[in-house]
Amino acid sequence: MGLDVHAIAASRLGAVGQRYTTSRRTVVDTLQEAGRPLTIPEILEDNPSLPQSSAYRTLAVLTQAGVVRRIVAVDEFARFELAEDLSSHHHHLLCTSCGLVADFELPSTLEVELESAFAAAASRHDFERVQHRVDLVGLCTACSVTAGS
């Protein structure tokens, strides 16, 4: 798709009174190129000149502006990816052994069914502004070879 991610990012940051600075642009680039959720250590690895504290602050701002999404996987590291409307709707495969996060998609017919079931559950429990989080938790190829009993 031909979305201008940087233009959208600049606009969303502006909407919350934030500037689209060099380091923020860099982080967005890194996430877009990765195409999967990255931890902050991974982001720093790709950008050795970026200080750790700047990475944390940058990602906090980008998250707040709706440019990136923070996801909680199975290990102690937070992970970040571009917001879904800047990439595409997808789900995550989480490796319980190494923490790897990969993306996958569900048939759209199933997504539709899920959506209505979720809407019903949310309304039943008085939850609002609900998004769903559908993940698979298991062992990735590498780990099932290593740790597979």
Add this chain to the structure above:
Amino acid sequence: MGLDVHAIAASRLGAVGQRYTTSRRTVVDTLQEAGRPLTIPEILEDNPSLPQSSAYRTLAVLTQAGVVRRIVAVDEFARFELAEDLSSHHHHLLCTSCGLVADFELPSTLEVELESAFAAAASRHDFERVQHRVDLVGLCTACSVTAGS
């Protein structure tokens, strides 16, 4: 249901060479009574005489024995609930504001469809021993009143 949770817990602990001690029993009771995932601070609140380190160690052992399940919500706190075969299959509603976790269920027909879609996705990505994690993330009643814009 008439499951004897304590008997099962004792048996599962035994299977991994662990004893079913008083504090472990206490934690299991607390989780069963709560009927929703609890953080360690919440567990300690319910059991003021239980030291923090014992709570962490107890829950680590119970998790390893398959008596409880550790879940990652949206905040920094790990949460624990009884294993599904000691309670029932369900999903979670997560409040992004206060971190509250509530339970909900999906129609069993939808569960079946999901299961096969997940199996397909997992096999496509060479993931093994896959479990699913289907949660809704939003604002609980209390928080949507307070923080609802």
Add this chain to the structure above:
DNA sequence: ATGAGTGCAAAGGCTTTGCATTAGG
């Protein structure tokens, strides 16, 4: 009795923050 389990306190590790400096609009 005798090793597993517990309690206390200190250490670990990811993340946040204070403050002086730099850069964006």
Add this chain to the structure above:
DNA sequence: CCTAATGCAAAGCCTTTGCACTCAT
């Protein structure tokens, strides 16, 4: 220019761990 953003270092906070004591078998 002038405020927001950055960089460095120190502090926070959840969690884990070392070690001596106690309880379960």
